[in-house]
Amino acid sequence: MSDHTIHQGQCACGDVRYTCSSEPVSVMACHCRDCQYASGSAFATVAFFPAASCEMTGESKAYTVKGDAGLTINRHFCGNCGTPLYSVATEMPDLLFIKVGSLDKPSSVDLQGHMWCDSMVSWLKLNDGLAQLPGNPPL
Numbered sequence: 252m253s254d255h256t257i258h259q260g261q262c263a264c265g266d267v268r269y270t271c272s273s274e275p276v277s278v279m280a281c282h283c284r285d286c287q288y289a290s291g292s293a294f295a296t297v298a299f300f301p302a303a304s305c306e307m308t309g310e311s312k313a314y315t316v317k318g319d320a321g322l323t324i325n326r327h328f329c330g331n332c333g334t335p336l337y338s339v340a341t342e343m344p345d346l347l348f349i350k351v352g353s354l355d356k357p358s359s360v361d362l363q364g365h366m367w368c369d370s371m372v373s374w375l376k377l378n379d380g381l382a383q384l385p386g387n388p389p390l
């Protein structure tokens with residue numbers, strides 16, 4: 252861990268760890284179907300970090316899906332414990348989409364909005380006053 256570390260995180264078993272030397276560009280709850288599958292929940296909470304500011308320790312596994320917006324999304328997870336860690340789009344290699352739940356301090360970043368609300372589950376009632384985008388944000 253460098254002394255410039257602002258955020259750090261890991262998978263549940265600790266085989267894969269990472270540090271980030273910048274604040275996230277943005278933090279969004281993603282309600283797309285892929286994030287529902289990948290998180291096993293109603294939505295994924297994702298912090299967008301400049302890839303150059305992040306350093307990974309340990310080997311993650313990955314699988315690739317075509318995202319709802321047509322991007323090629325490589326979803327990285329721990330091969331031992333299965334924790335979803337981050338995704339990176341082949342078309343946008345400069346951004347890592349890190350799962351906020353894997354941060355050592357998930358409360359250290361602030362949620363800024365909801366994306367892919369077109370596929371949000373019907374029983375979820377949002378009352379946080381944040382933006383609710385139908386699809387991807389303009390990045």
Ligand SMILES: [Zn+2]
Nearest residue numbers: 262264329332
């Ligand atoms: Zn693990």
Ligand SMILES: [Zn+2]
Nearest residue numbers: 281282283286
């Ligand atoms: Zn998503």
